[in-house]
Amino acid sequence: xxxxxxxxxxxxxxxxxxxxxxxxxxxxxxxxxxxxxxxxxxxxxxxxxxxxxxxxxxxxxxxxxxxxxxxxxxxxxxxxxxxxxxxxxxxxxxxxxxxxxxxxxxxxxxxxxxxxxxxxxxxxxxxxxxxxxxxxxxxxxxxxxxxxxxxxxxxxxxxxxxxxxxxxxxxxx
Amino acid sequence: xxxxxxxxxxxxxxxxxxxxxxxxxxxxxxxxxxxxxxxxxxxxxxxxxxxxxxxxxxxxxxxxxxxxxxxxxxxxxxxxxxxxxxxxxxxxxxxxxxxxxxxxxxxxxxxxxxxxxxxxxxxxxxxxxxxxxxxxxxxxxxxxxxxxxxxxxxxxxxxxxxxxxxxxxxxxxxxxxxxxxxxxxxxxxxxxxxxxxxxxxxxxxxxxxxxxxxxxxxxxxxxxxxxxxxxxxxxxxxxxxxxxxxxxxxxxxxxxxxxxxxxxxxxxxxxxxxxxxxxxxxxxxxxxxxxxxxxxxxxxxxxxxxxxxxxxxxx
Amino acid sequence: xxxxxxxxxxxxxxxxxxxxxxxxxxxxxxxxxxxxxxxxxxxxxxxxxxxxxxxxxxxxxxxxxxxxxxxxxxxxxxxxxxxxxxxxxxxxxxxxxxxxxxxxxxxxxxxxxxxxxxxxxxxxxxxxxxxxxxxxxxxxxxxxxxxxxxxxxxxxxxxxxxxxxxxxxxxxxxxxxxxxxxxxxxxxxxxxxxxxxxxxxxxxxxxxxxxxxxxxxxxxxxxxxxxxxxxxxxxxxxxxxxxxxxxxxxxxxxxxxxxxxxxxxxxxxxxxxxxxxxxxxxxxxxxxxxxxxxxxxxxxxxxxxxxxxxxxxxxxxxxxxxxxxxxxxxxxxxxxxxxxxxxxxxxxxxxxxxxxxxxxxxxxxxxxxxxxxxxxxxxxxxxxxxxxxxxxxxxxxxxxxxxxxxxxxxxxxxxxxxxxxxxxxxxxxxxxxxx
Numbered sequence: 002x003x004x005x006x007x008x009x010x011x012x013x014x015x016x017x018x019x020x021x022x023x024x025x026x027x028x029x030x031x032x033x034x035x036x037x038x039x040x041x042x043x044x045x046x047x048x049x050x051x052x053x054x055x056x057x058x059x060x061x062x063x064x065x066x067x068x069x070x071x072x073x074x075x076x077x078x079x080x081x082x083x084x085x086x087x088x089x090x091x092x093x094x095x096x097x098x099x100x101x102x103x104x105x106x107x108x109x110x111x112x113x114x115x116x117x118x119x120x121x122x123x124x125x126x127x128x129x130x131x132x133x134x135x136x137x138x139x140x141x142x143x144x145x146x147x148x149x150x151x152x153x154x155x156x157x158x159x160x161x162x163x164x165x166x167x168x169x170x171x172x173x174x
Numbered sequence: 175x176x177x178x179x180x181x182x183x184x185x186x187x188x189x190x191x192x193x194x195x196x197x198x199x200x201x202x203x204x205x206x207x208x209x210x211x212x213x214x215x216x217x218x219x220x221x222x223x224x225x226x227x228x229x230x231x232x233x234x235x236x237x238x239x240x241x242x243x244x245x246x247x248x249x250x251x252x253x254x255x256x257x258x259x260x261x262x263x264x265x266x267x268x269x270x271x272x273x274x275x276x277x278x279x280x281x282x283x284x285x286x287x288x289x290x291x292x293x294x295x296x297x298x299x300x301x302x303x304x305x306x307x308x309x310x311x312x313x314x315x316x317x318x319x320x321x322x323x324x325x326x327x328x329x330x331x332x333x334x335x336x337x338x339x340x341x342x343x344x345x346x347x348x349x350x351x352x353x354x355x356x357x358x359x360x361x362x363x364x365x366x367x368x369x370x371x372x373x374x375x376x377x378x379x380x381x382x383x384x385x386x387x388x389x390x391x392x393x394x395x396x397x398x399x400x401x402x403x404x405x406x407x408x409x410x411x412x413x414x415x416x417x418x419x420x421x422x423x424x425x426x427x428x429x430x431x432x433x434x435x436x437x438x439x440x441x442x443x444x445x446x447x448x449x450x451x452x453x454x455x456x457x458x459x460x461x462x463x464x465x466x467x468x469x470x471x472x473x474x475x476x477x478x479x480x481x482x483x484x485x486x487x488x489x
Numbered sequence: 490x491x492x493x494x495x496x497x498x499x500x501x502x503x504x505x506x507x508x509x510x511x512x513x514x515x516x517x518x519x520x521x522x523x524x525x526x527x528x529x530x531x532x533x534x535x536x537x538x539x540x541x542x543x544x545x546x547x548x549x550x551x552x553x554x555x556x557x558x559x560x561x562x563x564x565x566x567x568x569x570x571x572x573x574x575x576x577x578x579x580x581x582x583x584x585x586x587x588x589x590x591x592x593x594x595x596x597x598x599x600x601x602x603x604x605x606x607x608x609x610x611x612x613x614x615x616x617x618x619x620x621x622x623x624x625x626x627x628x629x630x631x632x633x634x635x636x637x638x639x640x641x642x643x644x645x646x647x648x649x650x651x652x653x654x655x656x657x658x659x660x661x662x663x664x665x666x667x668x669x670x671x672x673x674x675x676x677x678x679x680x681x682x683x684x685x686x687x688x689x690x691x692x693x694x695x696x697x698x699x700x701x702x703x704x705x706x707x708x709x710x711x712x713x714x715x716x717x718x719x720x721x722x723x724x725x726x727x728x729x730x731x732x733x734x735x736x737x738x739x740x741x742x743x744x745x746x747x748x749x750x751x752x753x754x755x756x757x758x759x760x761x762x763x764x765x766x767x768x769x770x771x772x773x774x775x776x777x778x779x780x781x782x783x784x785x786x787x788x789x790x791x792x793x794x795x796x797x798x799x800x801x802x803x804x805x806x807x808x809x810x811x812x813x814x815x816x817x818x819x820x821x822x823x824x825x826x827x828x829x830x831x832x833x834x835x836x837x838x839x840x841x842x843x844x845x846x847x848x849x850x851x852x853x854x855x856x857x858x859x860x861x862x863x864x865x866x867x868x869x870x871x872x873x874x875x876x877x878x879x880x881x882x883x884x885x886x887x888x889x890x891x892x893x894x895x896x897x898x899x900x901x902x903x904x905x906x907x908x909x910x911x912x913x914x915x916x917x918x919x920x921x922x923x924x
Contacts, residue, residue: 068198071212071240071472087201120207261811281813282686282697283767302815303697344697367694368702 003160003169007149012132012163015148016045019130020052022146023099030060032096032125038114039068039085042102044163045132049101065089067100069113087117094122099146103161105131108142132161178470179285179298180305181348189314189352190324192469196315199465199472202239213242216273216475221247221264221288222299223279228436228463229299229308233276236467242475245272260284261291268292273475277301295474303339309435310345311466314353316458317390320431326355332384334360334416335394335443336405338367342435343394347375358384360416364405381416385425393418393434393443409442419445431455500525502537503913505874507544511839512863513848521548523870526913531865543874546907549843551583551614551871553850553860555673555751556648556727556799557824559585559616561607562600563592568804568891570604573824574613575924576802576890578916580824581873581906584615584851584860589626590649596621596632598640605641613916613924615871617854619644622661622672628653631661638668643855646673648727649774651709653679658713662722671749671853673725674713676734677775681705686815688761688776696765698814701776703731710734714741717748725853726750728801730775732785739794749853751799752786754823754830755896763896769810770894773803774819790845791837797850800827804892822895825888829902832877839877847873874908881905889922 007015027033030053037046043066050064068087100114111129118127130146135153151168153159158169175188184192202210218237222230230246237244247267264275274295277285282302289296300306317331318324331350337343337359350357351374358376359366370377378384385391396412406412418432423446426432431453438444438456448454505521510531520535521528559573568576570587577585587604589595595604601618608616620642621632628650637645645665651674652658658674665672682705687693689700710726714737717724729735729750738750755773760780763771771777789795803820810817831842851861862868880903885893909917916923 071198071202071210071476073212086198116211120202120205120209122206259808259811260813261808279813281815283814286767287769287811287813301697303699305697341697344695367697368689368700369691369694372691373694 003158003167005165006151006168007133007161007166009164012148012161012165015132016048017052019146019148020049020056023049023128023130024053024056026145027097030057030062033062034091034093034096034098035062035064036089036098036100036114036118037064037066038100038102038110039066039087041104041161042100043085045103046101048163049099049130063091065091067114067117069110069117072113072117074109074113089121092122093118093124095125097126097128098124099128099130101130103132104159105129105134105142105144106137108138108140111142112140133159133166135159175473177285177289177296178307178474179289179296181307181310181345181352184307186352189311189349192311192466192473193315193318195469195473196311196462196465199468200462202468203465209239209241211241212472213237213240213475216242217245217271218242218274218276218471218475219245219247219267219272220276220299221267221278223249223284224300226278226300228460229278232463233297233299233467235464236471239464240468240471242273242471260287264288264291268294274471297470297474300341302341304341304344306341306345308467308470309342310349311470312459312462313346313392313433313435314349315462315466316433316455319462320455320458326350326353329355329389330358330387331355331390331392332358332360332388333392333394334381336365336396336400337361337394338365338405339397339400340394346392347373358388360384362406362415365400381422382425385422386427388426389430391418391426391430391432393432395435395437395439396442398439413442413445417443417445423451429453433459436460501539502529503539503541504535504537505543505548505872505908506535506540507542508546508548508874509839510864511547511549511843513840513844514863515840521864521872523910523913526870527866528864528868528870528872529866541908543907545878546874546876547839548864548872548874550847550851550861550864551873551909551911552581552828552846553584553586553854553856554582554800554802554824554827555586555644555725555797555850555854556588556753557585557802558588558590558804558820559604560804561591562603566806566891567809570607570616571611571613572889572891573802573804574608574611574616575922576822576824576888578613578909578911579889579906579920579922580800580826581828581875581909581917582614582824583871583873583909583911584617584854584856585824586617586619586644586854588648589619589621589646594621594626595619596624596626596637598636601637601640601642612911613922614911615856615859617856618642619646619648619673621645622647622652623657626650628657631657631664634661634664634670635668638670642670644671644673644725644853646675646727648673648675651675651677651679655712655716659716659720662716662720662724666720666722671723671725671855673727674709675727676706676709676713676729678705678708681708684815685776686772687764688778690761690779692761692765698764703733703778703782706731706775707733707737710737714738714746714748717741717746718744721747723747724749728753728756728775728799729786729789729795730756730778730782732782735785735789735794739789742794749796749849750789750794751797751850752790752795753799753801754827755801755821757783757786757790758830758834759896764814767814769812769814769817770821770896772814772817772819773801773821787835790835791841796845797853798827798831798845799850800824802890804890805894806892810894820894822888822890822892825890826883826895826897826902828875828906829881829883829904830897832904833902870910870913872910873906874910875904875906877904879903879905
């Protein structure tokens with residue numbers, strides 16, 4: 002079975018650190034919004050949003066979710082099964098949107114999210130937070146906040162939840 | 175799914191899948207920029223051999239919001255008037271490279287015939303008296319949205335009017351039944367099909383008898399040419415027996431809702447201004463048209479039917 | 490087309506050896522010798538200048554079709570008298586009654602003569618023109634029936650249309666009785682079938698196709714039986730399709746009325762549910778009916794209520810059948826598949842099969858002098874040789890008809906024509922048309 006590369010405590014600490022970094026770089030929570038990528042990034046967006054509001058109790062940083070299936074560049078190459086429905090119930094114009102995903106891999110999902118977020122408005126800036134960066138990028142995309150950099154091989158399967166991060170080497174086909 | 179030609183062909187699972195997918199499209203349509211690139215590079219042709227405003231426009235809007243290219247085939251300016259056969263027309267358009275035909279025709283079965291002549295997907299936007307599956311999807315979605323229920327168990331849906339000549343009725347009887355509703359058909363015997371004993375419906379000739387037990391009252395349009403064909407003696411008599419007026423609205427249970435696929439015949443089946451009805455879903459039916467058709471096009475052109483392509487690419 | 494299989498010059502003697510001869514007198518094994526266009530000898534151990542082994546096959550009087558649309562003049566794109574004759578020969582036919590819905594219609598001696606002449610020119614079967622009952626098949630005024638009868642027409646019909654007007658039909662029967670001819674009715678009360686596409690049934694309810702009620706046929710069957718009772722005219726009912734029609738004809742025959750009836754192979758084998766594919770090849774007039782009707786038609790043909798199997802061979806070019814169901818013309822091919830369909834779906838003995846495909850239709854068409862005769866010396870050599878057990882698959886591209894609208898595509902049929910002999914010559918040899 003898989004190897005735990007991050008424990009639940011590691012994940013919790015990483016989330017707290019990322020929340021601090023976001024606040025530090027943005028000089029507070031003013032005009033800040035968190036948007037999780039459906040489905041893997043949704044829980045992480047909730048956790049980061051909660052951490053920020055915990056650090057600065059007066060802040061009310063909104064959290065939204067975006068389903069990027071209709072923005073992907075590989076439609077027609079693979080079955081498209083939309084995840085949960087997008088939900089961004091706040092104006093993104095002139096805000097700093099932090100996109101959140103669990104695992105950063107090829108970068109294609111993030112590219113789709115960057116395009117998708119534009120259909121909601123024009124953010125002042127877009128940043129990217131991920132729990133795990135496993136490498137193998139296919140696009141010029143770089144995270145602003147990283148929980149852990151994790152070298153993997155192409156055959157590895159990475160699962161990231163609040164209970165920890167597990168890496169499983171799948172049998173080569 | 176390769177084609178959407180009838181509700182039967184779609185099946186219960188397909189019906190639920192498309193209704194669920196419609197929720198995504200409703201969200202897209204609420205965005206400040208309601209357009210996604212999902213079908214970029216795909217081409218959708220509308221092939222309408224019969225007048226239609228809302229269905230054609232909602233399909234074309236749906237295609238554009240998914241970034242598909244659209245072509246409109248207009249019968250009045252086409253080679254069909256120069257004697258080109260339908261097959262030649264379809265083959266010619268197919269050669270130009272299209273991914274889906276959206277077809278409306280006054281004759282039953284045309285979408286099936288067309289699918290024999292092209293490798294593109296075929297969406298039935300109404301064939302004769304036979305099927306209008308996207309209208310049924312719109313209606314099911316509208317009921318789901320209004321009642322907040324995914325299943326229609328325990329609901330009685332009463333469809334009133336010209337059932338015999340109605341593709342909307344044929345699609346809706348199947349779709350409502352698939353979701354668990356009890357369907358009651360109300361019409362004079364001349365406007366019922368020859369033999370509905372095998373349909374999952376109850377039949378009544380008297381509207382007043384069934385209003386009290388109705389949760390959803392679905393009024394159909396009565397076309398005035400039915401009079402000249404002797405199906406009803408005159409419109410006044412029809413309106414008296416089957417038209418919706420204030421007295422009949424009062425007989426409905428308080429929670430009952432009213433639907434109509436449009437366009438309405440005011441003074442015939444609608445003797446009351448529908449905008450004065452608190453429980454009318456008629457505007458929601460129109461509003462949901464684009465989202466439902468986006469779901470259909472997305473499912474046909476971006477969905478699981480492409481799985482075979484992936485297998486080819488991967489191997 | 491090879492010539493070597495024909496009997497060549499008139500003095501040649503051809504012997505069909507070892508077949509089972511089937512005619513009105515039953516079945517027996519015998520050799521059949523043919524010379525100068527006639528059957529000259531039937532017996533054992535015969536030999537001639539040309540001997541053809543037909544063991545395992547049936548040798549019978551050539552089939553007679555009471556109902557063939559040969560489309561010439563007017564719609565040569567669909568069929569010509571020559572291609573229709575060839576299709577007939579391949580189906581084992583030696584005579585075809587040509588339906589009158591040509592353009593111009595067969596309501597004048599000129600058109601009748603033209604059709605007959607084209608038939609002779611093709612020389613593959615006897616083409617027997619029927620005449621119109623009314624001018625232009627319009628149902629308004631009688632055609633010159635006496636002139637047409639004098640030109641040799643024995644059977645009159647407006648096929649494609651039923652004669653709607655009761656008075657006009659009564660006059661036609663009275664007039665026809667005086668001429669000694671038969672009136673063949675296409676039974677369809679047209680006010681009940683306006684726009685109709687398929688049988689009125691549960692299937693049409695779900696498909697949303699305009700229904701074609703059985704009663705549209707039965708009302709006219711009933712009317713014409715009563716008019717036959719009144720006038721004493723000989724009436725033939727074309728392509729019956731419903732159980733109640735069979736019942737009406739059975740009762741009329743019990744009353745001793747001079748009525749006869751036919752049924753098509755497709756009404757004996759295909760039911761209304763075929764339309765669920767929306768394939769226009771299954772659109773036909775009268776429409777395919779219910780399994781219950783099919784059972785009644787089979788029983789009617791078995792017990793003699795229905796006298797004849799008739800094809801209603803109705804060729805249509807591809808582009809016409811590629812229209813919408815409600816716009817496409819009705820009709821399907823039948824000549825080349827009739828025997829196979831009959832043997833595949835009917836449970837009758839070979840003598841009865843020959844009766845309904847040759848003997849009875851020859852009598853109804855008034856051509857018993859040349860067709861449907863017992864296989865004995867002196868009879869014209871119009872014969873079919875078929876293998877009742879051979880199975881084959883219908884492949885449209887191999888049909889001799891100019892059109893391709895067969896509903897039996899890909900179907901496996903039992904019973905195949907091997908040879909057809911017309912006036913002593915092989916028009917079909919080993920399944921291949923000789924001309």
